Amino acid sequence: MTDELAAGLVADAQRDLPQPLGVDAVALAWALKAVCFAAWSTAPARAVRCAALLAELQARAQTPDHGDRARIEIAAVAHWVQGIAHLCEGRMGPACGSLDAAHAAFTVLQQPQHAAQTRVSKVMALSLLGQHDAAMRCGLDALQQFVALGDELAAGKIEVNLGTLATRQDRHADAARLFRSAAVRGARARDRSLSIHADIALANALTWLSDFDEAMRINRRARMRAETHGLAVAAALADGAIGRIALHRGHYHAALRALAAASHGFAQAGASPQQCIEAEAALADAYSAVNLLPEAVALYRQVVARALEIGAPVEQARATLDCARAQLRLGRTDEALQGLAQARQLFAAQDNAASVALTDLALASAQLKAGRPADALDSAGRAGAALQRSGVAGWQLEADATAADAAAALGLADQAQRGLQRVLQQAQALGLGAVELAGHQGLGRLAASQGDTVQARQHLGAALALIDRSRLALQGDSFRSAIGAQAEEAHDLLVRLSVQGGDSPAALLALMEQGRARALALGVQDSSAQPADPALDPLRLKLQWARDQWRLAIAEGDTPLEPLARRVTALEQAVLQAHLRAQLQAGQPAGTAAPAAAGSPFDTAALQAALPADTALVAFHLLDDQLLAVVATRHQVRHHLQPVPGLGQRLAGLRFQIDSQRCRSPGLQAHAAQLLARVQAHLQALHRLVWAGVAPLVREHERVVVVPHRSLHYLPFAALHDGQGWLAQRHEICLAPSATLWLAGRSAPARLPRRVVAVGHADASLPHVDAELQAVARAFGGRARVFSGQAATQAALRTALPGQDVLHLACHAQFRADNPSFSALELADGGLTLLDAQRLPVAGMLVALSACETGLSHIAPGDELLGLVRGFVLAGAPTVLASLWMVDDASTARLMRGFYSRLAAGARPAAALRAAQLALADEGAHPFHWAAFALHGQG
Incomplete structure (x- = not known):
């Protein structure tokens, strides 16, 4: 009866204690305590509800109807459960106060078993407050009492807490001994939950001690047992432990998936705030390991904020340190050094020597990057000596590697090599x-x-x-x-x-x-096979709303912009985080069409065999002040190496001349001939630097596939000038991210451009969009579907695309150098971003992006181009037409009319673009008006 009443009261949040109780008040108190302890690690809200009911019961017990002993016992249980509720809410100071009150009351009642059990929870609260010595003393005292009382279960639980405390102090060998003992006690007491949790904790300690095989074996067994018995939090703990092992071993995909699963599992199971932020920090570690540094920094900052909120200084310190290390790799030195100082102070306050040494190790990396190898060698040596006592081999080896790199920078080659x-x-x-x-x-x-x-x-x-x-x-x-x-x-x-x-x-x-573009070669796929991502939809809607409010505020001019801008940035980060987690949870898409040999050596002979007789491929590689070009044709492969002094300045000068054409003032246009001569001078200088050495090697070839490198991705190759004519007059030109991708694209059959979807969204600054759409439609006769104005939505686009050959998009666009994933084409219902583009069903289609800067990309390491073109290539489009700068609306409309009239008449895309460009150039138009567009892919 009492147990049923307690369960019913907790299950129904609107239900009050009955009047009268109808049961013994002390028995009800203990029944509520039992419900709390059964639920607090998996359903914290139930524990908080138990505390509220016990507070009410304690108040009701202050009557003559209840004897002194009954009142004290009810109060003791109420304080105990209130302490657990505070733990669930992350309020560690109040938790200690309530648990002390419970301990005192049980001592008065001469109930040593219960008094000792309150210490178990207090150990957790003290450790989360960073009071490690006090926590260890409290726990050891309770352990002795439990052993004396012959209580194996309670002794095992306190050993888990003490082991966790040792782990937080980076004493992993001590932690392993405590966890192993706790697992044995749990088995003896036939308590599955204790046994499983102790096993997972033991595996974590063994991971830090680099015994990976044994740790993985224990974790897998623990996860299987947790899943079998419906212990969701334990299963998430095991996922996190498995992920950390994979991360240590460099098995990044396995680590990312397991850690994402752990984070999701904790959230779904209603785990404690402590467990949730530990899982988020581990996932941030994995992001950092694979160099997703901005995403890692954002996640670390969330962990720091949450740790401050719940009063968890250990987690705050670790996330602060790891965030600083990621910022160092991003080149944000001042922020990183500030973070290292904060982390060091936090660790020192906790008397955690190993983690203080880790901050010294991060400082050594910063000093080495700043060109101070002597300081770096000193810091790394100091860190290594302290870390040697931690027993964590990975940390020690990291310190040794940093010291060796510093020795190499100091010219101590033998010392560096031995290390x-x-x-x-x-x-x-x-x-x-x-x-x-x-x-x-x-x-x-x-x-x-x-x-x-x-x-x-x-x-x-x-x-x-x-x-x-x-x-x-x-x-x-x-x-x-x-x-x-x-x-x-x-x-x-x-x-x-x-x-x-x-x-x-x-x-x-x-x-x-x-x-060269290795990730892109692995990622190209049929977008129809990509899984839907419904979890992102609410976030996308919030982001679109925030952007609309921001634009409205700019237009009206009477609303502070900074809070709205921060809101947009925060929502963009949330969308990216959700997108990354969705990628981890999804399996390999069935439609993946990436090159099978993407991880194998490149087959130059296969490339030569695939090159038509009239086609040459030119691959560039910038080596500081030299430019290497390798030219492959069907019959031979040759190379050219030449110095390129001032290449960066020449590219900047060209861009200045191009950008000056955005001004349409009559006064500027009066100097059109002079402006054309100036831009031509830059293009001639760039021809000498980049193309003159290549020209003799491709002279006999009508078509040239160019594989640029780094800053050359921003060069309008068609407009290079040799003093006699434009490069477009000599060759059809298309661009490719890599020879690997170009070769892979040849395996797909060419699709004749017969049916087109033309989508345009304009405002007063784009008056020629409708005329452009109609010109595209006329070129294809009755085989065109046109969506303009408010009909130009992403939903309409996605519905209309299947079965089409060409997609033409005419609208505003924005390249986001700060966050390329949110570069966007502006449609009627908001921005079509890189993330959205890669989910469109455009496999096998020609995609024309008739908008500003659609071909601009952030050039990431490995020559990975992050921008709108990448989104459509990832979706499977073999050819993408895009622009390098903010194009003129009228001249773009003319260019597109010429392009599509020739394309519909049977010309291949590169030939159609070349002819359209030269038609404008022959009229004397400035390259600004015709050279922005380039074909990416097959051409």
Whole structure:
């Protein structure tokens, strides 16, 4: 009767204590306590409800009807449960007060078992407050009492808490002993929950001690048991533990998926705030490991804020340190150093020597990057000495690798080599993939500086192979492209060594391809196979609403913009985070059409066989002040290397001249001939720097596929001028992110452009959009579907696309250099972003983006181009027409009319674009009006 009443009262939040109770008040108090303890780790809200009911029961008990002992016992239970409720709410100070009151009351009642049990919860509260010594004393005292009372279950629970406390102080060997003992006690007491939780905690300690195989075995068994018995929080704990093991071993995709599952599992199970933020911090660690640094920083900041909110200084300190380390890699040195100082102060206050040493290690990395190798060597040595006592091999090896890099920078080659070889051997033995990568890269750099080309190539090649294995295992374009940052330095050095070593042009091209747009080659897919992402829809709607409010505020001018801008930025981060988690939860799409050999060496002979007789492929690679070009044709592969002094300044000068044409004032147009001469001078200088050496190698070829590199992606190749004419007069030109992608695209049958979807959304600044749409429609006769004005929505676009051959989009566009994923085409119902584009069913279609700056991209490491073109390529479009700068509406409409009239008449896209561009150029038009557009892909 009492148990049923307690359960009913907790289940129904609107139900009050009955009048009269109808049951013994003390028995009801203990029944409510039982409900609380059964629920608090899986359903915290039920624990809070129990505390409220017990507070009411305690107030009701203050009557003569209840004896002194009954009143004290009810109060003791109420204080105990209130302490648990405070723990669930993250209020650690009040939790300690309530638990002390409960302990005092049970002591008065001479109930040592219950008095000792209140200490178990207090250990948790003290540790979360950072009072580790007090927590350890409290826990050891309770453990002795439980052992004396013969209570195996209670003794096991306090050992778990003490082990957790030791873990927070980075005393992992001590923690492992406590967890192992707790697991044994749980088994003896036949308590599945204790046994499983202790096993997971033991596996975590073994992970820190680098016993990965045993840790994984224990975790998998624990997860299976947790799932079998419906213990959702325990299953999420096991997922998190499995993810951390995978992260230590460099198995990034497995780590990301498991950690995302853990975060989701904790949220679904209503786990404690502490467990939720620990899971978010672990997921941020995984983002950082694969170089998704802005996303990692955003997530670390959320963890710091949440840790401050619930009073968890350990989690606050760790997230502050890890956030600072990510900021260092982003080049945000001042913010990073400030974060390191804060983290060091927090760790010192907790008397956590190992974590203080970790901040010193991060400082050493900052000093090395700042060109202070002597300071870095000192900091790394100090950190290494302290970390040696932690028993965490990964930390120690990281310190040794940093010290070796500092020694190399100081010219202490022998010391550096010995240190790096030792790091590499131990990392390989322990299966620490990230540290192994650092060892190979360090030894490769060192060997190259000493002129040992054979060793340098061996180590750098091994580093690239490790990165490629990780990339191949990762799911999702964002993850694959981000990890390329780890490969860029090694790849550049390998190319340089290959040039210096006199390797054949075919070998040079194969090596260049080893680091060129690798993530994009793995990510191209049929968008119809991409899973829907309904969880993102509410966030997208909120983001669109916030953007609309921001634009309205700009127009009206009477609303503060900064809060709205912050809101937009926060929602963009939320959408990105949700998108990343959706990628991790999704399986490999069935329609994936990425090159099967994306992880294999590039086959230059296969490229030559695929090149038509009239086509040459030119792949560039910038090596500081030199430009390497490899030219492949059906019959031969040749290369050209030349210095490119002032290339960056010339590109900037060209852009200045192009941008000056945005002004339509009659006064400026009166100097049209002079302005044309100025831009032509820049284009002639760039022709000499970039193309003059290549020109003799492609003279006999009508078509040229250009694979740019870094800043050359911003060069309008068609407008290069040799003093006699434009490059477009010599060749049809199309661009490709890599030879690998161009070759893969040849396997798909060419689709004749017969049916078109033309979508346009304009305002007063785009008066020619409707005329452009009608011109496109006329070129295709009755085979065109046109959506303009308010009908130009994403929903209409997605519905109309299946079965079409061409998609034409005429609208405003914005390239977001700060966040390329939110570069967007503005349609009637909001922005079509890169994330949206890659989900459109455009496989096999020609996509024309008749808008401003649609071809601009952020060039990420590994020559991964992050912009709108990437979204459509990822969706499977073999050819994308896009612009490099803010185009003129009227001249764009004319260009598109010429392009589509020729395309509909049977010309291939590159020939149609070339003819349309030259028609304007022949009229004397400035390149601003005709050279912005380029074809990406097959052409």
